[in-house]
Amino acid sequence: MLKTLRKIVAVGIVSEPLPPSDALLRVRAALDRRVARLLGRALCIRHVDAGSCNGCELEIQALGNPYYNLEGGNIRFVASPRHADLLLVTGPVVRNMAAALRATYAATPAPKLVVALGDCGCDGGIFGAHGECLGPVARVIPVDVAVPGCPPDPVRILQGILTAIDSTSAQAAAEARDAP
Amino acid sequence: MPLTRWWSVAYEVAGAPRVRGVDTDGDQWRQIGRDVAAAGGQLLALWVDTAAPGTEVYSAYLTDPGVLIARLALGAGAIDAGYPGLQDLFPAASRLQRAACDLSGVRSSDPDQRPWLDHRLPYEFVRVQGEGVHEIAVGPVHAGTIEPGHFRFSVVGEKVLRLEAHLGYVHKGLEQRFTELPLSAGHRLAARVSGDSAVAFSWAYCQALEGISGCPVPPRARRLRAVCLELERLANHLGDLGALGNDAGFAFGLMQFARLKELLLRAVRAAWGRRYLFDVIVPGGTAADVHAEAAQALARAVRAICAELAELRVIYEEHEGLCERFAGTGRLEPQLAARLGVLGLVGRASGQARDVRVDLPCAPYDEFPAIKVVRTEGDVAARVALRFEEAQESGRLLAALLAELPPGEHVAALTPPSADAFGVGLIEGWRGPTLVALRAGAGATVRRCHPHDPSWQAWPALEHAVLGNIVADFPLINKSFNLSYSGVDL
Numbered sequence: 001m002l003k004t005l006r007k008i009v010a011v012g013i014v015s016e017p018l019p020p021s022d023a024l025l026r027v028r029a030a031l032d033r034r035v036a037r038l039l040g041r042a043l044c045i046r047h048v049d050a051g052s053c054n055g056c057e058l059e060i061q062a063l064g065n066p067y068y069n070l071e072g073g074n075i076r077f078v079a080s081p082r083h084a085d086l087l088l089v090t091g092p093v094v095r096n097m098a099a100a101l102r103a104t105y106a107a108t109p110a111p112k113l114v115v116a117l118g119d120c121g122c123d124g125g126i127f128g129a130h131g132e133c134l135g136p137v138a139r140v141i142p143v144d145v146a147v148p149g150c151p152p153d154p155v156r157i158l159q160g161i162l163t164a165i166d167s168t169s170a171q172a173a174a175e176a177r178d179a180p
Numbered sequence: 181m182p183l184t185r186w187w188s189v190a191y192e193v194a195g196a197p198r199v200r201g202v203d204t205d206g207d208q209w210r211q212i213g214r215d216v217a218a219a220g221g222q223l224l225a226l227w228v229d230t231a232a233p234g235t236e237v238y239s240a241y242l243t244d245p246g247v248l249i250a251r252l253a254l255g256a257g258a259i260d261a262g263y264p265g266l267q268d269l270f271p272a273a274s275r276l277q278r279a280a281c282d283l284s285g286v287r288s289s290d291p292d293q294r295p296w297l298d299h300r301l302p303y304e305f306v307r308v309q310g311e312g313v314h315e316i317a318v319g320p321v322h323a324g325t326i327e328p329g330h331f332r333f334s335v336v337g338e339k340v341l342r343l344e345a346h347l348g349y350v351h352k353g354l355e356q357r358f359t360e361l362p363l364s365a366g367h368r369l370a371a372r373v374s375g376d377s378a379v380a381f382s383w384a385y386c387q388a389l390e391g392i393s394g395c396p397v398p399p400r401a402r403r404l405r406a407v408c409l410e411l412e413r414l415a416n417h418l419g420d421l422g423a424l425g426n427d428a429g430f431a432f433g434l435m436q437f438a439r440l441k442e443l444l445l446r447a448v449r450a451a452w453g454r455r456y457l458f459d460v461i462v463p464g465g466t467a468a469d470v471h472a473e474a475a476q477a478l479a480r481a482v483r484a485i486c487a488e489l490a491e492l493r494v495i496y497e498e499h500e501g502l503c504e505r506f507a508g509t510g511r512l513e514p515q516l517a518a519r520l521g522v523l524g525l526v527g528r529a530s531g532q533a534r535d536v537r538v539d540l541p542c543a544p545y546d547e548f549p550a551i552k553v554v555r556t557e558g559d560v561a562a563r564v565a566l567r568f569e570e571a572q573e574s575g576r577l578l579a580a581l582l583a584e585l586p587p588g589e590h591v592a593a594l595t596p597p598s599a600d601a602f603g604v605g606l607i608e609g610w611r612g613p614t615l616v617a618l619r620a621g622a623g624a625t626v627r628r629c630h631p632h633d634p635s636w637q638a639w640p641a642l643e644h645a646v647l648g649n650i651v652a653d654f655p656l657i658n659k660s661f662n663l664s665y666s667g668v669d670l
Contacts, residue, residue, distance in 0.1 A: 003495050004432055014439060047325045051350045053666045055375025055456060060325045061419065062445070065438035079323035096299045096349045096669075097328060100320050126369055128360070132353030151375070153455055 015069035019155050021163040025145050027138070042074040043165055046084035046108065050101045050137065051127075052091030055151040056118040060088065062154045075161060081107040086164060088157075089141070092120040092127045093134045105141040113164045115145045117157060122146040183219040186212055187245045194391030195603035195618075196384075198246030198540050206264050209239070209252045213269045216241040216248065222521040222534075223270035224606075225615050225632035226277060228284040231359070232619075232628075235286055237263045239273075240604070240615060240632075242523065246540055247606060249617075254286070265290030272521045272637045279348075279670065283355060297348040297670065308334035308342050316651065320349045327665035331654075338650040343643045350669040358629035359621075363389060363596065364463055366626055370616060371458045373631045374667030379405075379412040380609025381631055382461040384616035387542065387605030389463050392597040392620060399586040401465030402543045407478075407581050408457045408466075410574040413610035414482070415444050417571040418489070420662050424564055425496065427656040428505040436492055440485050447481030450474065465591030472585070479582040486575035493568045506561035510645040510657030514556050522641045524612015524634040526661055529566045530558035536608035548580055558645075563660040570610075596624035611635060611664065633667030 047060055063070045070076065078084050081104045093101055105114070116137035119125035129135035137143050147160035190200035204212060216222075221243035229236045237252045252263055265288035266273035277288040278296040287293065295301050308315075313336055320328035328349040334342040354373060358366055370385035371378040383405055390397055418441040425433020445455040451474045452460060460467050470478070496502055512522070514531030522532055537550040553569045555562040597603075599622040607614050612634030621627035642661050646654055 003491075003498070007436065007491070007495065008432070011436070011439065048321055049327050049350065051352055052327070053372040053375040054327055054664065055372065055378070055458065057325055057327065058376060058419070058456065062438070062442060064434075065442045066435055067439070067442050077325065081321075091350065092352065094350055094352050096297075096351050097320065100328065100349070104321055126372060127352050127354075127357060130353055130356065130360075132351055132356070150458060151456060 014066050015072055016067050018069070018073045018162065019159050021166040022159045023163065025147055025160050025163045027143055027146050043086055043161070044076060044078045044084050045086045045088050045161065046078055046081045046104065047088045047090070048101055048104050050089050050091045050097045050140075051094035051133065052118065052120065056090040056121075059151045059154055059157060060090070060117070063157060068154050068158060070158070081105075082109065084108050084112070086113040086115060086161065087141075088115050088117055088161070089137045090117045090121055092124045092129070093137055093140045095132050095134060098134055098140055101140055113145075114141055114143045115147060115160050115164050116143045117147050117160065118152060119148050119150045122148045125150065181215065183215045183221065183243055183248075184245065186215060186248060187243075190248060193249060193602065193604050195388040196247065196391070196540065196606035197542050199249065199604045199606070200246060201249040201251060204250050204252050206252065209237075209250055210264045210266070212241070212248070212250045213239070213266050216243055217269045219243060221248075222523060222637075223266065223272055224523070224613060225617070225630065225636075226266070226273055226280060227617065227630040227632075228280040228286045229619065229628045230284045230286070231621075235259050235284070237286065238617065239266065240617070242534065242613065247604065249604065259286060262287035262289055264288070267292070270521050271519070271640060275640070276636060283670070297351045299348060303346055305332045305344050305346070306342070312336050313341065329665050333651060333654070335651055338652065340646050340649055340651055340654070343646050343654075345639055345643060347639065347665060348669050350666050352670070354670045355628075355630060358626045361626060363620060363624045363626055364594070366618070366629060367462055368459055370631060371461070373670075374633055374664040375456070375458070376416055377412070377609045377611060377614060377633065377664065377667065378456060378458045379408045379461060380607045380614040381616065382459070383409065384605030384607045384614050384631075385618065385629070386461055386463050387607065388603035388616050388618040389597070390594070391605070392601035392603035392618070393594050395464055395592055395594045397543075398465055398589045398592050399544075400469075400588045401590045401592070403581055403585055404466045404470060404590060405461055406544050406548065407470070407578060408460055409607065409609070410578050410581065411444070411448055412457060414485075414571050414574040414578070415441055415448075416610045417567040417574070418444060418485075420659065421492075421564065421567055421571070423659050424560070424656070425502065427659050428502050430499065430502055433492070433496065433502075440488055443481065444485055447478050451478040462591065464594045465589070467591070469590040470585070475582045475585055479579055482575050482578045486572055489568070489571055489575070496564070503561070505656065506564055507559060509560040509653050510649060510660060512558040512641055512645040514558060516644055517558065517641060520641045520644070521637050523637050524608075525566060525570070525610065526563065526638045526641065527612065528552070528554050529562040531556040534613070536606055536613045540606065542607075544581070548577060550577060560656060560660040596620075599623075600627070609634075611662075631667075631670070633664050635663035635668050638663050639668065
């Protein structure tokens with residue numbers, strides 16, 4: 001016990017500040033200020049692997065390490081979509097997971113947000129789209145924010161999540177799209 | 181005839197060291213299996229090739245002299261009749277044969293013909309009946325950040341009477357996809373068969389390709405590849421050790437090991453420019469070089485991490501609550517592990533003393549011999565201890581490998597192999613022996629590529645290891661195996 005306590009004191013606090021959001025990651029300007037206020041910064045996330053190679057999962061797990069201080073930012077992963085505000089979806093969506101992904105989306109209470117993670121989630125990645133692979137997450141459920149990378153590093157994932165709940169970035173994305 | 185006779189009549193196969201092949205008829209196909217089993221060998225992989233002029237079935241065996249590959253050509257009329265199954269000799273063959281059938285339409289003669297990767301048909305679980313028996317269905321979407329799969333528990337009260345896993349949820353059509361990519365790009369897909377084993381799979385792919393191309397890999401590249409492989413092993417073991425502590429209620433362990441893993445990933449990024457080594461192993465060598473200063477910085481980071489690892493091991497071993505949860509939980513007896521043909525880390529924790537780095541070393545492991553770690557208890561505690569010891573061994577190897585990198589190029593030019601050339605790569609990844617069988621097509625294309633993750637052999641063993649345990653210990657036992665879903669779902 002003494003060794004454990006000594007280790008905790010010796011290591012100290014290694015947490016780093018959260019990164020800023022990034023409007024460039026936004027693909028759908030669905031969020032209004034009311035929803036942003038409703039969720040505030042207490043966000044519950046349900047991760048769904050819809051066909052990933054498990055590379056993105058490694059970096060999602062890294063979000064839980066003390067450096068990224070996810071829970072310090074009032075963001076946490078929950079065990080059920082029924083408790084979730086946001087679905088974090090990895091992988092090209094494969095045929096064998098499409099029904100489970102749709103069911104998970106349906107079980108998530110509105111208002112809900114979806115972040116597609118990794119090159120595969122964004123555009124199908126190296127796996128392409130053929131019989132077994134349906135491809136990008138947006139082909140199966142509506143996506144608000146897409147974070148490319150293979151795998152995206154934890155800071156990029158955090159930026160994607162923060163972008164999803166940032167109504168100013170939603171407005172910026174809408175304006176960018178409406179501009180001629 | 182004894183295995184040594186098969187070995188002496190077999191022809192050399194390009195790629196990994198000591199791989200040989202034998203062309204068989206239906207009787208010899210079974211006889212090789214019997215002779216391998218009698219000599220204490222194990223089934224390494226099994227696949228069907230329908231891209232051949234005629235359909236061919238392959239089995240690869242891991243034996244003392246080396247890897248023996250049996251090829252059975254099926255005549256046009258024989259395809260519907262199938263081929264002789266190997267389930268009675270090697271239980272792991274069952275799912276491999278069913279998966280191969282879903283992918284190729286070619287059946288084995290074994291009785292279990294349920295689909296495996298093809299989920300369009302309903303799947304019938306084996307039912308356990310009796311007073312008080314009920315089923316718990318879990319997945320495919322799990323409660324944590326892990327891959328999808330379905331587990332069906334039959335329980336009485338808390339006690340598990342039977343577990344049956346149904347996988348294939350992340351089936352991506354990998355083998356089909358390989359044939360759509362040029363030979364020179366297949367390593368990128370190989371790295372994504374199971375992302376946590378990116379180095380092992382991409383190295384195995386490149387080893388097969390370089391073998392059939394006759395490409396000499398520069399000594400510097402070989403050394404750098406081993407650095408990558410040991411970094412991958414160390415990173416995964418650190419992650420698992422933290423998660424295992426957490427699953428037994430010791431959040432301190434998760435935080436400390438997650439911190440060490442993050443420190444390692446940052447050191448990897450400083451040396452390689454990326455946290456995960458996805459596309460670093462390329463045909464002919466490595467995509468990037470590591471310069472002397474960066475190599476020394478990486479070696480220092482690894483040394484510091486391993487010093488903390490030793491400190492944390494004492495804390496784990498002195499923690500009575502942890503020790504009680506680990507000891508005796510999820511036991512896989514050595515005899516059963518041998519019967520089921522379990523390979524790699526899970527096998528070594530149950531007395532199966534195989535490590536391709538030691539038994540069939542490719543360069544640079546011939547110059548830098550790894551020390552094989554084996555335990556016989558077969559429980560969660562043994563798999564934890566094995567990870568601690570293998571992580572330290574990786575640290576020792578990394579120090580030696582990085583001490584003085586050989587001069588020269590880090591990549592060599594590759595000449596495309598002739599059409600139909602066949603090679604096999606075999607690398608001891610952190611989970612175990614990782615195989616890639618590759619047949620080139622005309623014009624530098626892939627005619628057939630089969631990747632094999634050692635999780636195939638260990639998934640059925642997990643179903644045995646949980647028997648008699650309580651449901652609440654399943655997450656801990658499952659984590660101590662930490663098997664790949666993507667790697668076997670193909």
